[in-house]
Amino acid sequence: MSSMDKPYRVGDGATHEHYATADAAVAAAGNLAEATGHPVHVEQYAGVHDDPANRAGYRPVKVVAAGEVDGVWRALPPEAYVTVSMEIDNTYERYPNVRTRVEQVQIPQPPEDDDSDEYHEWAHVYVQCFTGVGHTDGNSWYDVTIVDSDRPELVGRTFEFGY
Numbered sequence: 616m617s618s619m620d621k622p623y624r625v626g627d628g629a630t631h632e633h634y635a636t637a638d639a640a641v642a643a644a645g646n647l648a649e650a651t652g653h654p655v656h657v658e659q660y661a662g663v664h665d666d667p668a669n670r671a672g673y674r675p676v677k678v679v680a681a682g683e684v685d686g687v688w689r690a691l692p693p694e695a696y697v698t699v700s701m702e703i704d705n706t707y708e709r710y711p712n713v714r715t716r717v718e719q720v721q722i723p724q725p726p727e728d729d730d731s732d733e734y735h736e737w738a739h740v741y742v743q744c745f746t747g748v749g750h751t752d753g754n755s756w757y758d759v760t761i762v763d764s765d766r767p768e769l770v771g772r773t774f775e776f777g778y
Contacts, residue, residue: 622660624673637676644679645690652688654740655679677721678741696721700763703746709753716762717745725769738774746776 621633623640625647634640637659644655658673677696681688698721705713722741726733746757756777761769 623676624658624660626656626658641677641679644677645681648679648681648690649688652681652683654744656744675717675720675745678723678744680723680741691723695724697724697769698765699761699769701742701745702760702762704758705746705748706756706758707750707753708755710750713748715745715748719763720745724766739776742774743776 621635623634623637624631625634625640625644626632632643634643637657640657644657647655655678656675657677657679659676660672661674662672679690680695681690682695683689698719699717700719701717703715703717705715707713723737725737725741728734742759743757746759747755754777756775758773758775760773761771764770
């Protein structure tokens, strides 16, 4: 079965399952998020090209999350997500700097108070996961700027990681 037959993949970082449609992939991601309580990434095959952010030919579509309701993990409803495009400056101690871009990915809405610990935790879980191009040795720093969003107040917001 090729990536074109099942172009969507769902992963928790260790394993991936492949699906024919985005709806099937998001549903499976919701089930996995409910089972583990951890965010699950949905990606779509986009073909291999020279973009260093292109993770083995896949582009991010959505990060499915779950929240605890009455002691049980439940996948967040559609209205709990925001769509963002991000420009990422990846700076490395031992490698050339790389600028990448993530287009129209859905992530959970941030907390309202951007000075809160919850907001900073949200950024580390749902924004930082898009940084990096695979270098694992040496120090690295990342600047992520939201360049487009269906929540206009997020546009222009920059997050710094690794400093």
